Amino acid sequence: MTAPVSSCVLATGVPPIPAVRAWADAYDGAFGPPIDLTQAVPGYPPHPDLLVRLGEAAGQAWAAGYGAIEGDGALRAALAADVAACYGAPVAPAEVAITAGCNLAFVMAAMVLAGPGEALLVPAPWYFNHAMALEMRGVETRPLPCLAEDGFVPDPDRAAALIDGKVKAIVLITPNNPTGAIYPPEVIARFAALCREKRIWLLIDETYRDFRPETGAPHALFAAPDWRDFLVHLYSFSKAYCVPGHRVGAVVAGAAFQAELAKVLDTLQICPSRAPQAALAWAVEGLRSWREANRGIMAARAAAFRRAVAPLPGWRLDAIGGYFAYLRLPQGAPDATEVAHRLASRFGLATLPGSFFGPGQERYLRIAFANADLPVIARVPDRLAAFAA
Numbered sequence: 096m097t098a099p100v101s102s103c104v105l106a107t108g109v110p111p112i113p114a115v116r117a118w119a120d121a122y123d124g125a126f127g128p129p130i131d132l133t134q135a136v137p138g139y140p141p142h143p144d145l146l147v148r149l150g151e152a153a154g155q156a157w158a159a160g161y162g163a164i165e166g167d168g169a170l171r172a173a174l175a176a177d178v179a180a181c182y183g184a185p186v187a188p189a190e191v192a193i194t195a196g197c198n199l200a201f202v203m204a205a206m207v208l209a210g211p212g213e214a215l216l217v218p219a220p221w222y223f224n225h226a227m228a229l230e231m232r233g234v235e236t237r238p239l240p241c242l243a244e245d246g247f248v249p250d251p252d253r254a255a256a257l258i259d260g261k262v263k264a265i266v267l268i269t270p271n272n273p274t275g276a277i278y279p280p281e282v283i284a285r286f287a288a289l290c291r292e293k294r295i296w297l298l299i300d301e302t303y304r305d306f307r308p309e310t311g312a313p314h315a316l317f318a319a320p321d322w323r324d325f326l327v328h329l330y331s332f333s334k335a336y337c338v339p340g341h342r343v344g345a346v347v348a349g350a351a352f353q354a355e356l357a358k359v360l361d362t363l364q365i366c367p368s369r370a371p372q373a374a375l376a377w378a379v380e381g382l383r384s385w386r387e388a389n390r391g392i393m394a395a396r397a398a399a400f401r402r403a404v405a406p407l408p409g410w411r412l413d414a415i416g417g418y419f420a421y422l423r424l425p426q427g428a429p430d431a432t433e434v435a436h437r438l439a440s441r442f443g444l445a446t447l448p449g450s451f452f453g454p455g456q457e458r459y460l461r462i463a464f465a466n467a468d469l470p471v472i473a474r475v476p477d478r479l480a481a482f483a484a
Contacts, residue, residue, distance in 0.1 A: 106230060108223075108451075110227075111223055112133045115447060116133065119131070122442070126477070126478055126481065128443070130443060131466065132445060132463045132464065133463060135303075136463070137337040137339070138468060139389070141336060141338055148378075149338075149370060155370075158369040158373070159369075161365065162372070165192045165193065166192060166367050166372060171188040173377075173379035174193075178347060181313075186347060191347050192346045192357075193345050193372060197333065200344040201224070201228060202228045203356060203360060203363055204327050204348075205298070206359050208263050209229075209234045211234065212234075214234065214236075215234060215264050216266065218249040218266070219238035220449060222273065222452070223452060223453075235261065236453075238454055239254050239257060240253070246276055247274040247414045251282065251285040264327075265295065265297055267298070269283070269299070269303075269313065270307060270418075270419075271416070272302070273447070274421040274461075276416060283313075284315065291325055297316075299316070300329040301313065301330055302330065303334060305334070305389070306416075310387075322349070328347040335386055338375070342368065342371075393417075396464050396467065397415055397420070399472045400462065401415060401420075403472055404479070407483075408483075410425055415464075418465035421449075424459065425483055430450070431448035432450050435460060444478040448461075
């Protein structure tokens with residue numbers, strides 16, 4: 096008999112992306128090359144100068160040694176300056192911690208915020224890795240339902256009614272994963288006011304910040320004199336610099352939060368990988384214009400996807416932005432899991448069913464259109480139409 100494992104891990108669902116890719120293994124190629132729109136992967140390579148610097152740094156002896164728990168000083172300073180420029184408010188390097196990817200940034204920040212038996216309020220649909228991370232630790236993922244008629248933007252008044260003594264923080268993702276919804280600054284401000292009122296934290300994940308269509312500040316939270324008392328900001332270098340395999344993210348927060356976070360950093364990661372930190376410290380400013388140009392690439396792909404699916408009878412695009420589109424199934428179609436399975440295995444189109452993103456999402460597919468160039472996006476409608484035929 097196999098020895099028992101953690102009940103929390105046992106109750107956690109399987110990783111969604113490998114599950115869908117396993118369905119796609121049955122595809123016979125009848126509709127052309129497979130199209131994988133499951134994972135948020137930058138659909139273009141890193142800048143060649145960044146690749147050179149990554150290689151050079153990896154070959155240095157210092158890169159093989161331990162670094163600072165909170166990350167190397169050059170990257171912390173570069174990101175602090177970038178955040179200050181983006182949001183129009185000063186942020187100190189000491190208020191930045193570098194992490195081994197933004198997924199781990201969330202896990203470690205959540206460990207500071209809540210323990211077993213406590214709760215985080217999370218807009219639903221939610222990012223499945225967030226929910227999985229909380230479930231593994233016995234922390235409740237309390238859903239804040241977001242409605243299609245609201246553009247999947249969460250409602251602070253609805254959130255207020257769901258907060259009790261167990262809720263230690265509200266989580267926001269903007270641009271959103273999975274829907275692509277971009278939260279207006281005034282909505283974010285209302286959530287900040289709610290967190291102040293309830294004396295809980297606001298954890299805002301802005302992994303896809305650099306792919307918003309607007310170039311102004313996404314919100315004014317860093318301009319508030321008390322932001323360090325309630326705000327935790329997450330950032331990812333993976334998408335903006337096309338380096339997801341190097342696993343570099345960040346947590347921006349005040350000194351009191353950083354002091355507690357340091358315990359978790361030391362326990363779970365010791366230090367982030369050294370070589371990508373060095374290369375990215377240059378890239379933050381050195382590739383600023385390249386990064387801005389990539390915003391346009393993603394906007395063009397979003398527009399192309401919108402045009403491509405618009406003529407399809409029955410399908411409805413309820414949200415799009417950042418890297419993602421949230422596509423509602425035609426009336427009368429099976430639920431999302433069955434649709435995604437058939438699309439992957441019979442038509443070579445791999446997408447994620449909404450059922451992976453929390454309760455009430457069985458009529459949606461998440462499409463990571465950022466993975467695909469314009470010719471590939473143009474082939475998506477034919478496969479959706481073939482499914483519906």
